[in-house]
Amino acid sequence: MASKNLIKIQKLYKEFVADEVITKVLFDINLVIDRGEFVAIMGPSGSGKSTLMHILGFLDRPSTGQYFFKDQETSEFNDDKLADIRNKEIGFVFQTYYLLQKTTILENVKLPLVYSGSKESEAKAKQALKAVGLEHRLKYFSNQLSGGEKQRAAIARALVNNPEIIFADEPTGNLDSKSGAQVMKILEKLNQEGKTIILVTHEQDTANHAKRILNIRDGKIIDDYKVNNRSTSENGVLIK
Amino acid sequence: MNFKGIINLSLIGLKTNKTRSALTMLGIIIGIGAVIVIMSVGAGAQSLILDQVQKVGTNLIGIMPGAPSEEGPPATAFGITVTTLKYEDGLAVAREVPEISAAASFVRGIETVSWQNQKKDTTFVGTTASYIEVEDTEVELGHFFSEQEEKSVIRVAALGYQLAQELFGQADPIGQKVKIRRESFEVIGVMKERGSVGFESVDDQIFIPLKTAQKLLLGINHVSVIRAKVKDNENIDAIIPAVKQIIRDRHGIRNSSEDDFDVRNQAEALAMLTTITNALNYFLAAMAAISLIVGGIGIMNIMYVTVSERYQEIGLRKAVGAKKNNLLSQFLIEAIIVTLLGGIIGIIGGALVSGSVALGANYLGYNWAFIITPFSIIIAVSVAAAIGLIFGYFPARKAAKLDPITALRYE
Ligand SMILES: Nc1ncnc2c1ncn2[C@@H]1O[C@H](COP(=O)(O)OP(=O)(O)OP(=O)(O)O)[C@@H](O)[C@H]1O
Ligand SMILES: [Mg+2]
Numbered sequence A: 001m002a003s004k005n006l007i008k009i010q011k012l013y014k015e016f017v018a019d020e021v022i023t024k025v026l027f028d029i030n031l032v033i034d035r036g037e038f039v040a041i042m043g044p045s046g047s048g049k050s051t052l053m054h055i056l057g058f059l060d061r062p063s064t065g066q067y068f069f070k071d072q073e074t075s076e077f078n079d080d081k082l083a084d085i086r087n088k089e090i091g092f093v094f095q096t097y098y099l100l101q102k103t104t105i106l107e108n109v110k111l112p113l114v115y116s117g118s119k120e121s122e123a124k125a126k127q128a129l130k131a132v133g134l135e136h137r138l139k140y141f142s143n144q145l146s147g148g149e150k151q152r153a154a155i156a157r158a159l160v161n162n163p164e165i166i167f168a169d170e171p172t173g174n175l176d177s178k179s180g181a182q183v184m185k186i187l188e189k190l191n192q193e194g195k196t197i198i199l200v201t202h203e204q205d206t207a208n209h210a211k212r213i214l215n216i217r218d219g220k221i222i223d224d225y226k227v228n229n230r231s232t233s234e235n236g237v238l239i240k
Numbered sequence B: 001m002n003f004k005g006i007i008n009l010s011l012i013g014l015k016t017n018k019t020r021s022a023l024t025m026l027g028i029i030i031g032i033g034a035v036i037v038i039m040s041v042g043a044g045a046q047s048l049i050l051d052q053v054q055k056v057g058t059n060l061i062g063i064m065p066g067a068p069s070e071e072g073p074p075a076t077a078f079g080i081t082v083t084t085l086k087y088e089d090g091l092a093v094a095r096e097v098p099e100i101s102a103a104a105s106f107v108r109g110i111e112t113v114s115w116q117n118q119k120k121d122t123t124f125v126g127t128t129a130s131y132i133e134v135e136d137t138e139v140e141l142g143h144f145f146s147e148q149e150e151k152s153v154i155r156v157a158a159l160g161y162q163l164a165q166e167l168f169g170q171a172d173p174i175g176q177k178v179k180i181r182r183e184s185f186e187v188i189g190v191m192k193e194r195g196s197v198g199f200e201s202v203d204d205q206i207f208i209p210l211k212t213a214q215k216l217l218l219g220i221n222h223v224s225v226i227r228a229k230v231k232d233n234e235n236i237d238a239i240i241p242a243v244k245q246i247i248r249d250r251h252g253i254r255n256s257s258e259d260d261f262d263v264r265n266q267a268e269a270l271a272m273l274t275t276i277t278n279a280l281n282y283f284l285a286a287m288a289a290i291s292l293i294v295g296g297i298g299i300m301n302i303m304y305v306t307v308s309e310r311y312q313e314i315g316l317r318k319a320v321g322a323k324k325n326n327l328l329s330q331f332l333i334e335a336i337i338v339t340l341l342g343g344i345i346g347i348i349g350g351a352l353v354s355g356s357v358a359l360g361a362n363y364l365g366y367n368w369a370f371i372i373t374p375f376s377i378i379i380a381v382s383v384a385a386a387i388g389l390i391f392g393y394f395p396a397r398k399a400a401k402l403d404p405i406t407a408l409r410y411e
Helices: A049-056 A079-088 A105-116 A121-131 A147-159 A177-192 B003-016 B018-056 B087-096 B147-151 B161-168 B210-218 B236-251 B266-309 B311-319 B324-363 B374-401 B404-409
Strands: A005-018 A021-034 A038-042 A064-069 A090-093 A165-169 A196-201 A212-217 A220-226 B060-065 B100-115 B118-127 B139-142 B156-159 B177-180 B183-191 B206-209 B225-230 B261-265
Touching: A005 A049, A021 A049, A021 A196, A021 A220, A038 A049, A038 A177, A049 A165, A049 A196, A079 A090, A079 A105, A079 B311, A079 B324, A090 A147, A105 A121, A105 A147, A105 B003, A105 B311, A121 A147, A147 A165, A147 A177, A165 A177, A177 A196, B003 B018, B003 B324, B018 B266, B018 B324, B018 B374, B060 B087, B060 B236, B060 B266, B087 B100, B087 B225, B087 B236, B100 B161, B100 B210, B118 B161, B118 B210, B147 B206, B147 B210, B156 B161, B156 B177, B161 B183, B177 B206, B206 B210, B225 B236, B236 B261, B261 B266, B266 B311, B266 B324, B266 B374, B311 B324, B311 B404, B324 B374
Parallel strands: A038 A196, A038 A212, A090 A165, A165 A196, B118 B206, B156 B183
Antiparallel strands: A005 A021, A005 A064, A212 A220, B060 B225, B060 B261, B100 B118, B100 B177, B100 B225, B139 B183, B156 B206, B177 B183
């Protein structure tokens, strides 16, 4: 049987090379994340949070070091294999939503299913939109939604293929506090339902929704601790 | 991922940028439209040329003065005057070659023809009585001059149909005196209407006896061409050597390389014209093909811009699991849809233009056929699709090869 380790990182370094300028971003990262965890990656701007998340989510590759995903070493995986993992095992939520313009919310949410060739994509997309409380916005275009609604649509898109992990990079960064709270509620609820959530934020309030907090500074993990008394209730009721 | 899904994605991509898609299409519309117009108008012009030549008659042999030149036009076509061909040569050919039913000699010039105060600059044709049979025509009023009259310097004339109308209007021309230059001629006949023959309107010409034209108006005693009519069902090519031999004997020529005349077959002229017009058509089609390539490069340009503008979309698609091939086919199919659609619009537009040209030409009285072959449509459509494929490939490959995170971070 698969171990409870979902992600295991050993001695990971990341540097960017552009025009002979080398930017070293991550140093000696060692990290294990288990199934069902809710981890917040915290740190000041430029500390490397997003970079780490991109590597964990197979949007980017480490410069050196090892990344075991579900106990498999991933350095030999080719681009198509990584695309497949992103499609089926991972959902992304970004600060700026990245919804396709002039495309309905429903079509946006269906997008991952298009690439997995899923059947009943319509029904699955509607179900995902219902889970984020957007069942009344199916035929809307992204520019007709509020920021909070856009982000919930993006969460529905991340959910639609029923992935194991959801990565969220500053999901509340562009939202007012009420919409932000709604988004965090949804993430908490998803975690309660068993999904592994990895959240990137630089706000303590937001990070407090997680069960574990990783602190990054200048590309190094300087702190890694469990949060016990969470500020939110267990019921996960959506605030409308 | 299935094919229908990809087509859908491509369509959405195109719809998202309607203006740009339309502009991209324009190059192809113009290119394909030009190909269709050129091929159709070329074929129409060819049909017109061949029709004109056929009207002259394909059972005619032309005897021209001057040494024969292999494929090209006769020397006289370049304005060189050769005086070796005579009226008697025509008579001899008609008399001695049994397969030839008649031969007519011709000289011509341009003069002012007048009646009372009506004037017209036109072509006078000095010819023989056999003109009627050789040209397969007849008189509408009166009569044509006789074999007797063609030998004497007699001042009679037959008017082309239109010339008679212009000079006389409602009046009866027969018996009236018209002037060519300052010489007076009695009108003995009016020819029936024929339209244009061999690109010249014979209806506004005036016909006078050969000798009269030679002595009175031109001061020469050679003829510029002899046309001989071959009896039906005779093999023209088989007769030509006999015709040549007769003239050689008359001119005292021993060796065919010393020929001072040339004998041509109208059918040959037809074949030559077909070759020339075909070459012209291919040349024009090549020009149109170049315009298509330019259109294709336009597509490539715009697609490169499209790809750069859509970095975030490409990044997002990759983030949610699009593989290289998915993006490659999405962008390729976008290009092919644009070019195919442009191709179809171009075909319709081209057909409309060539149809109007044909309609206009027919209205002006030319026998211009409206021809669009399935072949040209197949060519146009496959060229359009191929252009989409070829010029769409490189931008599409660029999109497919992008790093997901590079594309996402792009601003
Ligand atoms: N493609 C790249 N090329 C060069 N440098 C890069 C690249 N991507 C990131 N960096 C650098 O890596 C460092 C960390 O970037 P990262 O986006 O991970 O920061 P962050 O912690 O997410 O910050 P923020 O809170 O502002 O989003 C930054 O200094 C940035 O300039
Ligand atoms: Mg960041």
